[in-house]
Amino acid sequence: MRAARIHAYGTIDDIRFEDVREPVIGLDDVLVRVEAAALNPMDNKLMAGYLKDFFPLAFPYTLGTDLAGTVVATGALVAGISPGDKVIARTDPTAGGAFAELAAVPARLVARVSPDLALASLAGLPTAAGSAWQALFEAAAIRPGQSVLIHAGAGGVGSFAVQLASLAGAHVTATASAANLDLVHALGAKKVIDYRHEDFAAISPTADVVIDTIGGETLERSLGIIRPGGKLIGLSAPFDTEAAKARGIDAQFLFHQSDAGRLAAVAALAVEDRLQIVVGRQFPLADTIDAFRLLLKGGARGKILVRP
Ligand SMILES: NC(=O)c1ccc[n+]([C@@H]2O[C@H](COP(=O)([O-])OP(=O)(O)OC[C@H]3O[C@@H](n4cnc5c(N)ncnc54)[C@H](OP(=O)(O)O)[C@@H]3O)[C@@H](O)[C@H]2O)c1
Incomplete structure (x- = not known):
């Protein structure tokens, strides 16, 4: 072969x-x-x-x-x-x-x-949707009505995270480049910020949860928009969580673990045409x-x- x-x-x-x-x-x-x-x-x-x-x-x-x-x-x-x-x-x-x-x-x-x-x-589906599911429902345990900011909403992980958080009843804000703003809106984000031309940290609503696949400055600046008691889930690389703790934010690096049960859950949503x-x-x-x-x-x- x-x-x-x-x-x-x-x-x-x-x-x-x-x-x-x-x-x-x-x-x-x-x-x-x-x-x-x-x-x-x-x-x-x-x-x-x-x-x-x-x-x-x-x-x-x-x-x-x-x-x-x-x-x-x-x-x-x-x-x-x-x-x-x-x-x-x-x-x-x-x-x-x-x-x-x-x-x-x-x-x-x-x-x-x-x-x-x-x-x-x-x-x-497997890595991207599995990571989005693990971040939202296992690490952040999001609840209906919460405000969730998802960076890179047009990316593999982000496109599933936007949809899953919206399905769960969260108010979703996402970042994306100009060419992808419409797509990310269509996936369920209420507000989409053009990260190349707008300052997300200045215009994003206060967030209960941030899902970040970018890291670096994006992750650091996200701390400023999370309410005390909120959560920051970073996926790009392990990071220092002390600055987050000092602000009363629960920050964690998530390492995706393969799981057939999680895979079956996202596949079922795709079968029902609820996950694009x-x-x-x-x-x-x-x-x-x-x-x-x-x-x-x-x-x-x-x-x-x-x-x-
Ligand atoms: N820890 C884990 O277990 C785990 C699991 C899955 C993924 N990851 C990591 O997460 C990262 C993303 O993975 P992916 O599969 O989603 O990648 P991907 O499909 O390649 O998507 C990357 C996205 O990043 C966006 N982007 C680039 N710079 C940005 C910025 N400054 N602000 C906002 N968005 C920006 C791009 O948006 P535009 O095209 O709109 O510019 C693109 O849609 C990778 O580093 C990957 O290794 C980690």
Whole structure:
């Protein structure tokens, strides 16, 4: 089969599109014929070696964690998933394997989805929607009526966070660049701030909760708009929480954990057409390097997919 792999830590120019042996499944794995896989900024961080203390890679490493496809075989101990089932999954980042024609995934990381849905776009769900869900409902425990500011509302995580917070009855403000203001409004944000031309810290309503995937100055300046007792959930990188504590703000760095239950919850919302999966661009698997170039350049508006 064909797969996009790296043979050492490096840059996107080190990605190779190669003929490799089909994966062999373990007793508790399922073998999935990949219909689409989604890029995440984490794929680039893994490739560069930035995350090697958490996720040490073994080479050659097949890139990609988020996939949608059809089960073609199951290990002897797998229950509840059968060949022919349509599924989505987020593989363990250390294992990767999504940017390939076939992927072996532990059954505990797989969620079945309705056969009626367009399968490819569902590949955009696992990391982005899973992180948004974990940030809003597990870390911040948002409640109806709360004021929530979501940075990067047109991004992978942000586009799901805007929708999920709106569905939960929050008053959502988001930041985005000018080209994406309409999109983020349509996803449910009551107010969208053009972060390149407006000062969000001056015009955002006081927030009960801020979800931040940007970090740095954006994260620091967000402290000024959160009410005492409010929450700041940062996802871009671990940060010093002391300044937040001094203002009575509960700040935490969130590290997304794969969870099939959470995946099933977001997939169910997509099935009911209550959660839109914004797909920016799709590339053939052979053009994975071009897909990464777009990810790094920015401006894709939603998820970037590769299709075997
Ligand atoms: N900790 C975790 O477990 C975890 C989980 C998921 C993601 N993350 C991290 O979160 C970050 C975002 O991930 P993603 O998948 O959402 O990325 P993405 O899909 O590439 O989206 C990035 C978004 O950032 C926006 N943006 C850039 N600069 C901005 C600024 N100064 N203010 C507001 N928005 C800005 C861009 O908006 P425009 O296009 O409108 O300019 C773009 O939509 C990455 O660093 C990723 O590694 C961490």
